[in-house]
Amino acid sequence: MSRHHRLSTVCFKELAHGGGGVSAIAELRAGQRSRLMLLLRALTDLASSHPRIPGPLPAPRAAWELLIEAERRSPPSVAHLLLHPQVGAWLSRCLRRLRGVAEEAGAEADEVPLWLETGYLHSVAASAALLAGIDFRIVVGVRDGGVMLPALGFVALAGCDSPVAEIVADGSGGRALRAGPHTVPLPSDLTRDAKGWHPLRRLHGRHPVHPCSPYLDDVDPYRDFLRPAGPARLSEPEARGWQEDFDSAWALVAGQSNVDPAGVADCLISVVPVRYPARTEPFSASSPEAYGCVLLNPPTDSATLAASLIHEAQHVKLGALLDLVPLMHGGMEEIHYAPWRVDPRPLRGLLHGVYAFLGVTAFWQAHRHAVLDETAPSADFEFALRRAQTSHGLRTLRTHAELTALGDRFLRGIEDRLAAWLTEPVPEVPLRAAEDLNLDHRLLYRLHHLSVDPGRTGQWAQAWRLGRSAPDTLPTTVLCASRTVVSARPALIRLRLRDPDGFALLQEKPEERPFDSADAPPRADLDWAAGDTAAALRGYRDRLAERPDDLSAWSGLALTLPAGPAKEALLDCPEVVLAVHRALRAPVYGGPDPVALAHWIGTRR
Incomplete structure (x- = not known):
């Protein structure tokens, strides 16, 4: 039977x-x-x-x-x-x-x-x-x-x-x-x-009550589930470095009450060192096909590694749960904005992200109350950032996902856990940094992935040329996923909050690049991260004059403009401002001033 x-x-x-x-x-x-x-x-x-x-x-x-x-x-x-x-x-x-x-x-x-x-x-x-x-x-x-x-x-x-x-x-x-x-x-x-x-x-996470000892796999051809790879044996010093980092990170996981460290330990069977481009976040990955495997870039610090371990353990749990219990019907047919990704995600992917970042939020909530040193602002920032991202993903699931009865119970459990954290006060500087980066992320997503109706765009361009008011109704947009360009701003904010001295040094010598980046960070981004809004605004306007399709500069412009119609237009419909600007460009004439155009669109009835 x-x-x-x-x-x-x-x-x-x-x-x-x-x-x-x-x-x-x-x-x-x-x-x-x-x-x-x-x-x-x-x-x-x-x-x-x-x-x-x-x-x-x-x-x-x-x-x-x-x-x-x-x-x-x-x-x-x-x-x-x-x-x-x-x-x-x-x-x-x-x-x-x-x-x-x-x-x-x-x-x-x-x-x-x-x-x-x-x-x-x-x-x-x-x-x-x-x-x-x-x-x-x-x-x-x-x-x-x-x-x-x-x-x-x-x-x-x-x-x-x-x-x-x-x-x-x-x-x-x-x-x-x-x-x-x-x-x-x-x-x-x-x-x-x-x-x-x-x-x-x-690897050995030494703890008297909650030890954790996953494999450190550098030889199996299937260790990297993204693509097969030949053996790449770590040197003894490299292996010792991974051991030291893991031991320090595990002490943070095992020492707090917001997560169950014994459960996390049982989810971590194999850690695989990789070197993938970090983009906007420290790279880590897991797969339902490789239960208990975590791919990790070399860690930057103990707290970030601890959060990554919890993040991937959440994915491991949810992947195994979905093999036993259906939580939603479908979920792969349509794609939506995910506040932690540069690309749109299906609803099942959003569910995974919400669950993973619930665990990450739990870690940072406990960690920020445990640290009293110079790393406290960084922990406050990560907590504020992750709770907002998780909450946003939850709202999308509630609006669009076709949940089963168990799926509804599952989301209610997540909502109950998150509710108290959403009202928890956070100091102004890290809170503002998290809010700005979440806004920056949404703007860049819209600029990259929303395509504007070209017929209506042409009507708007014609109204501008004739000196008329902007039309009342915004052009329709459709989601059209495309390649994305990664902004340096998240890495700069993290550096400023975690290591103010290192950030100050970077301002003097941008070519030093203390984080994973092929190029030195743009000066306007450095000024913005430092809080010099006026200098950043000048820098973004100069970048757009030279490269009018620099989407990161368009988003930076929206962040740094003073309150008014131009800022409102860029925050409300950045893809429309960009599309009209493109329609007005000519081979010789580079297009109108972006701020003037945004102001014109922002004053529509």
């Missing part, structure tokens, strides 16, 4: 309020284990009959049978392996290839032969057998100069040109990998380095 997973009312309520302790996470993990077993069986059946997998490996059924034997001996070992995030990432990716679904990676996916990608199953079976301590013999594929044993480590085969290797474990305790003339003995303790053997390291 088939059995269905059921989520207890207590656990659902915990999760709806942004929490989730050990028992709630255990229920989610049980669901994930069943899901992964079904995917694994589907992959085995599909690969066994697939016409495009001829290769030097044994039939997939041999790996499946070894997995069954390992589970008979040690069910916890196989469960541990199945829940290893990289196994989940591989399963989803490989099933898409077997079914012929196009991947975002395009040609990159085809660089790995299908037989070799499917053959990761044999490595999974070998890891399971090693963890279970049974005797076995299995042939596995060689990739990126060696063999990956998921959840264990990487066997390096320098100079090996064999496409396959054999792993053998016998009753005498001998375990080795053989590929052609190469033999690499596997150590009895697979957590320690040995010749040719690179075990998965662990």
